[in-house]
Amino acid sequence: MASTISPPNQHPHPHLLRPSPPQNTTTAATSMISPSPIPFETPLTQDDLKKMAAYKAVELVKSGMVLGLGTGSTAYHAVNRIGELLHQGTLKNIIGIPTSLKTKEQAISLGIPISDLDSYPVLDLAIDGADEVDPGLNLVKGRGGSLLREKMIEGASKKLVVIVDETKLVEKLGSSTGLSMPVEVVPFCWGYTAECLKRLFRGCEVKLRIGGDGKPFKTDNENYIVEMFFGEDIGDLNVASDKMHRIVGVVEHGMFIDMATTVIVAGERGITVKHKAL
Numbered sequence: 001m002a003s004t005i006s007p008p009n010q011h012p013h014p015h016l017l018r019p020s021p022p023q024n025t026t027t028a029a030t031s032m033i034s035p036s037p038i039p040f041e042t043p044l045t046q047d048d049l050k051k052m053a054a055y056k057a058v059e060l061v062k063s064g065m066v067l068g069l070g071t072g073s074t075a076y077h078a079v080n081r082i083g084e085l086l087h088q089g090t091l092k093n094i095i096g097i098p099t100s101l102k103t104k105e106q107a108i109s110l111g112i113p114i115s116d117l118d119s120y121p122v123l124d125l126a127i128d129g130a131d132e133v134d135p136g137l138n139l140v141k142g143r144g145g146s147l148l149r150e151k152m153i154e155g156a157s158k159k160l161v162v163i164v165d166e167t168k169l170v171e172k173l174g175s176s177t178g179l180s181m182p183v184e185v186v187p188f189c190w191g192y193t194a195e196c197l198k199r200l201f202r203g204c205e206v207k208l209r210i211g212g213d214g215k216p217f218k219t220d221n222e223n224y225i226v227e228m229f230f231g232e233d234i235g236d237l238n239v240a241s242d243k244m245h246r247i248v249g250v251v252e253h254g255m256f257i258d259m260a261t262t263v264i265v266a267g268e269r270g271i272t273v274k275h276k277a278l
Helices: 047-057 071-089 101-109 145-157 190-198 238-244
Strands: 030-032 066-069 096-098 123-126 162-163 181-185 206-207 224-229 252-254 262-267 271-277
Touching: 047 071, 047 123, 047 162, 047 262, 047 271, 066 071, 071 101, 071 123, 071 162, 096 101, 123 145, 145 181, 145 252, 181 190, 190 206, 190 224, 238 252
Parallel strands: 066 096, 066 123, 123 162, 162 262
Antiparallel strands: 030 271, 181 224, 181 252, 206 224, 262 271
16 A cells, blocks of 8 residues: 555645544544664664654655645654755755744754745645644644644645654543643733633643743743643543634644644554545
8 A cells, every 4th residue: 555645625725724623533544564764673762763754754755845844853853854855956946834933943954945824825745743643643732832833834734744653642632641732822811711721621630831941931922831631531522622712812722633644653663654544
């Protein structure tokens, strides 16, 4: 089975739409195993696995594409690889749309031409990591703080290829012990917004993210991030998403529902490529 799929029919300006997932968000995806590019004689670190997944994803990049450049430790390897292939001349005429200021700086340092959604409202492909991936290829993203820009840019992409190591696979989103669902909120009366979020789910705790300087962490958009820790199953993802979006003060949440078209998972046995079931 080929490791790529044809892009679905797209709205001419997909970034103007919130994702409209079907009610069944647990559709099974197909998968395959391919040999790992890294020898197995030596133990693989988590960073090795991330690099394996990233390099596999970049094989889908073709000259002339407009690319969404993800943010995070796994996407970092993909952006580096794209820059390397441009330098070698293997790739040409690539335009990168970065999902964060950090990725923008990385792309510029590598000589990747960059632009934005205003100039390129439809992207050919986006490559990014994820914090959680469920069996239906729904995601939790944004623990690095870039969820709003990631969702805007990746929602405007014909294909979203997600790259992870096998530790990111979960049965249900939001079920990882001790790990949060990030939500970007406006700073004004953030405590009120956090309390409204807390009341949505039984047993939920909500905490403000604090940066390394001891002050509230600020996103590239000058907003805050609150972390939601769920005590129980949050149920239907679409319903949970709608509840969060209805709260005034919420900018965006970290659930990426029905957005990934392909997930590339690196593990000790090699690379698994999962496609969204059509």
